[in-house]
Amino acid sequence: MNILYYHPLCAKSRFARVMLGETNIPFHGKIEEFWNLRDNLIKLNPAQELPILVYEQNSIIGILPIIEFLSDLQDKSYFYGASLIEKAETRRLVDWCIGKFYHEVLAHIVSQKLLIFYDNSKYTDSNLLRHAKNNAKFHLKYFNYLIKTRGFLSGDKITVADFGVASLISILDYLNDINWIEYRELKIWYSILKSRPSFKPLLDDVIAGFIPSSQYKELDF
């Protein structure tokens, strides 16, 4: 059986779970504490990061290789778009999502709000948290602008860029860190993304110690 090593708090793992849900590849999910990877997982990925997909005994390591692999494997042309120019725009936004948005927003919020909850020896750096929340506004405005202009993030059709941004946003939504009134188009778009069957497993996530926001599981919110 194919295995996805993931964690509900890991934004990139969420992205991988949605992408697998968009294919019909059977897999078994194994939760792994990414701040404390076991020896055999470090052997799989010396970068000590999730997600890791073991597909027919082969390790596909990291979110980007996993998406490209799934796209090639099942010839999912809608994942990146049809033309080379569309692909380049989708890849730019995937890079924005798991590079820029992840590092400037998600990584800080997860570490400062959630990981610290599990590690009593550390204190929240409230400056860093405030900084990440300010950054979030800039990113959300940009996503909202793109959707308003184009329909979806990278054009008029859904692509992996949409799945990526929605997966990452789901953590912010869980924590009630988005003032949805400010982002009208993003809210409608997120409602569409949330409604896809591939998104269902994320909405069923419960993170110990954190009750999800009231709208988290609602498709119309």
Added chain:
Amino acid sequence: MNILYYHPLCAKSRFARVMLGETNIPFHGKIEEFWNLRDNLIKLNPAQELPILVYEQNSIIGILPIIEFLSDLQDKSYFYGASLIEKAETRRLVDWCIGKFYHEVLAHIVSQKLLIFYDNSKYTDSNLLRHAKNNAKFHLKYFNYLIKTRGFLSGDKITVADFGVASLISILDYLNDINWIEYRELKIWYSILKSRPSFKPLLDDVIAGFIPSSQYKELDF
């Protein structure tokens, strides 16, 4: 004419120049100070980063989209390898190179050694610089280990992972920040990469205020 917006100090731009050199796509290079992008370039790339390739009036933005685009455009199967599993391994290492190696080493060394030279108002953070140099040792050892085991970084054939790591390493070599005696296999491998015609433009780079190390331009060093 196709245009590549780049800068000799930008590690990802170096990678793009080598990759373009490996194709036969004609292009005109335009040097852009990435710490001070002009208004029309910010319009091209709101992430305000180099490299940007304008190919037949289309903007291909960011190093990853550029490599994948060039690979698809000319069906350069050696860029990522033949099988889906080989591709995944190459992509893992490209991600390591422009994600991990770049952020943990190159970005700090370039900002602390070079950019500060052009900005009199700032001082070098010697702790950060020392930290980056320590990180460099870990990465170089890992690359050396992979090459010793496999021949090239992602397997027994050259791929974009090799072009990427060599492009980034070229900045460290310029600044004489590699003690080559410690990395026997990496040194031989770098000599092979350096000898490719696509690498020549990088070896001709001169960075104002910084004399290259004595071995920088030597193919056998």
